[in-house]
Amino acid sequence: MLIFSAFVTIGNTFDLSQKPRIIMNIFKSYYLCAGLALALASCGTQKMVSTSVENIDKMPVKTTKIAEKDLKRWSHLDLGKDTIPGMSVDKAYAELLKGKKGTKVVVGVVDSGVDIDHEDLKPAIWTNPKEIAGNGKDDDKNGYIDDIHGWNFLGDAEYENMEYVRILKKGDDGSATYRKAKAEYDKEMQEANQGKMQVDFIMAGDKAISDHLKKKNYTLDDVKKIETTDQTLLQYKGMMMQVLTQVGSKEEFDKEIVGYKDHVYGQVNYHLNLQFDGRKVVGDNPDDLNDKKYGNNNVIGPVKKGAKHGTHVAGIIAQTQNNNKGGDGVASNNVQIMAVRAVPDGDEYDKDIALGIRYAVDNGAKVINGSFGKYFSTHKDWVHDAIKYAASKDVLVIFAAGNESYDLDTMNKYPTDSYDGQPEISNNVLIIGATSPNYGAGMVAGFSNYGKTSVDIFAPGDKIYATTPSNTYEYQQGTSMASPNVAGVAALIRSYYPKLSAAQVKQIIMESGTPLTTKVTVGETQETKAFNEVSKSGKIVNAYNALLMAEKMAKK
Known part of the structure; x- marks a missing residue:
């Protein structure tokens, strides 16, 4: 599913456009790349x-x-x-x-x-x-x-699942392909779970700031003016100040975080989900040409x-x-x-x-x-x-x-x-x-x-x-x-x-x-x-x- 675009992972289109890079790096570092929604820089x-x-x-x-x-x-x-x-x-x-x-x-x-x-x-x-x-x-x-x-x-x-997930679902046949698929799955699932933690943390921070300010479309100046002794809120404040400085506005952040959430939850719920069968609705046998x-x-x-x-x-x-x-x-x-x-x-x-x-x-x-x-x-x-x-x-x-x-x-x-x-x-x-x-x-x-x-x-x-x-x-x-x-x-x-x-x-x-x-x-x-x-x-x-x-x- 590498939709070769550059952020979102639509199935196999190499589509990076489905992975908002700024948001992906927020949790790891407050030093962010420029906003991707407009991709002007x-x-x-x-x-x-x-x-x-x-x-x-x-x-x-x-x-x-x-x-x-x-x-x-x-x-x-x-x-x-x-x-x-x-x-x-x-x-x-x-x-x-x-x-x-x-x-x-x-x-x-x-x-x-x-x-x-x-x-x-x-x-x-x-x-x-x-x-x-x-x-x-x-x-x-x-x-x-x-x-x-x-x-x-x-x-x-x-x-749909990823191809290596479909290989795993067919069972261990002792092949090198199965072992390679299992290794890829383990790596990607670990990253997806980390990504889910990240996006949940970011969204929780956004909600905490919104609740504190009593408005959803807040500005960078609004965040800077927050005064609190709540250590968790202070952490969210620092994160959102850096985000808004780099992304440019709350509207752009909202676009970014939705794209990132869709990407991460898509991985966990569909791409890497061993219990998910996306082909059932089609009704054919994908192994019969x-x-x-x-x-x-x-x-x-x-x-x-x-x-x-x-x-x-x-x-x-x-x-x-x-x-x-x-x-x-x-x-x-x-x-x-x-x-x-x-x-x-x-x-x-x-x-x-x-x-x-x-x-x-x-x-x-x-x-x-x-x-x-x-x-x-x-x-x-x-x-x-x-x-x-x-x-x-x-x-x-x-x-x-x-x-x-x-x-x-x-x-x-x-x-x-x-x-x-x-x-x-x-x-x-x-x-x-x-x-x-x-x-x-x-x-x-x-x-x-x-x-x-x-x-x-x-x-x-x-x-x-x-x-x-x-x-x-x-x-x-x-x-x-x-x-x-x-x-x-x-x-x-x-x-x-x-x-x-x-x-x-x-x-x-x-x-x-x-x-x-x-x-x-x-x-x-x-x-x-x-x-x-x-x-x-x-x-x-x-x-x-x-x-x-x-x-x-x-x-x-």
């Missing part, structure tokens, strides 16, 4: 570089603060022109695509669900042309009744807020450009988003991912985005076969690298296209790491996985502003956000140069990126490496360069 002021791209690795870099209007769309900006290490999307539109007309490209978003009613996504939602809405029939004979905008392989399920008659056509899911991650991912690709709402999609005028709900709040099932990929392929997707992942997989061969099937149908598949700060050359993350140093299983997969808006040592986002052979290329994934359910917008961060940025670039290439194959599009994205050799810090130990040593390409994605190369390749 992360332990310091965001910087942009002010030197030309030709000299970027050859001279000291001057820095200035990034304005919020630029931060909201920094992934579209240009390192050489705007002095921000984005993907040069604006430059591509202004200099290469102006006046050109591309074909519509269907992008399958395999995720937690998509709010297809969002004002900024509606124009870009895929509609199945062969299906008649609401007649209760499988008009196109594809096995899915009334699949108007995609398919929901989770039905009414919302929460041939049991395919399950799910429904509600691609948002049973609870709209549960589609937050998928809606944000879809927005990065397709939210409407230049409408003064939210951010701008990388390829909004050129794409249709096919929603495939297959990632719960907890680890995804390999069966749902495999069938979700096949569904997207069979129904016309030419690019598939998968911002999810896990480190245990019981049926990885099913997903491998689905990836190979996508390759046979000329479909590009893009996966997030993950948010655990791991070197993927030393451990396996699922799904991917190569395990244990073996050759890639196909030539249609890209694995994406996440960068931040800061050129220099902090350019690789602190949470991002990396790997000289296991991660293909990096793209913007830190502080990305996009759609969230019910016509709202938020900053989120994670490789979950980097992956759809690349999916958007891939969709542009396939829109304007439709004769290029998925393998050629992968090659273009890899070879046309901006090469950088600057030293960066990676991993939990903040090891220093040259940027060209943390991915196969040693580059960051560049839409402008990619389209130039695509045109040359198309002419050949």
